[in-house]
Amino acid sequence: MRKLIILGLLAATVAPSVASAQSYGEARRSERNLREEQRDLRQAQRYGDRRDVREERRDVRDARQEAREDWRDYRRNHRDVYRGGNWRAPFRYNQWNVGVRLRPAYYNSRYYIADPYRYRLPRPGVNQRWVRHYNDVMLVNVRNGRVVQVHRGFFW
CATH class of the missing domain: 1.10.287 (Helix Hairpins)
Known part of the structure; x- marks a missing residue:
């Protein structure tokens, strides 16, 4: 019983x-x-x-x-989509803030998020791309390298 x-x-x-x-x-x-x-x-x-x-x-x-x-x-x-994983990059982690200018190595096409809608990110503006930096996501102006928006810890 x-x-x-x-x-x-x-x-x-x-x-x-x-x-x-x-x-x-x-x-x-x-x-x-x-x-x-x-x-x-x-x-x-x-x-x-x-x-x-x-x-x-x-x-x-x-x-x-x-x-x-x-x-x-x-x-x-759907943790597999939002998983942090083993993200390796040829540079160390930096906590970027809005307005900082990045070197092109940090936002080249290798780190672009190809389908931002999959992650429910808003549509990037003209000359802007969503870029993954370790577990963070940044909206970067690809013409001048300025960070427009940052989501820290996006990929847990």
Whole structure:
């Protein structure tokens, strides 16, 4: 009887974690729903009364939290994409800041992130590239070598 109870408790703890696995499409849909709720909030602020606005704000806050949790689950379940790994480069690690000028060896095509959308990075601007530097990701202007944006510890 005791073993049966323990097995039941184990099954109850494992089942929610299996059910919470998010696919990329589900996470995208939750973001789309969040944008729709934010649009509804703006409309309620324009045309509605205060009670409606309060309820819409609460709904948007809850939707934001759910979207964050969905992406957290997605990243947790797809660790191979976000894995730090054994990243070797012909230079040592430096913690770069925004505005610093890099030598071309730090941002040559070998270190470009070819598909930034895979990592949910925003589209780079004209003459800009996302570059991996060990576990960090930097947005670099490839014409002058200036760092535009830095995400430290992006690849854990």
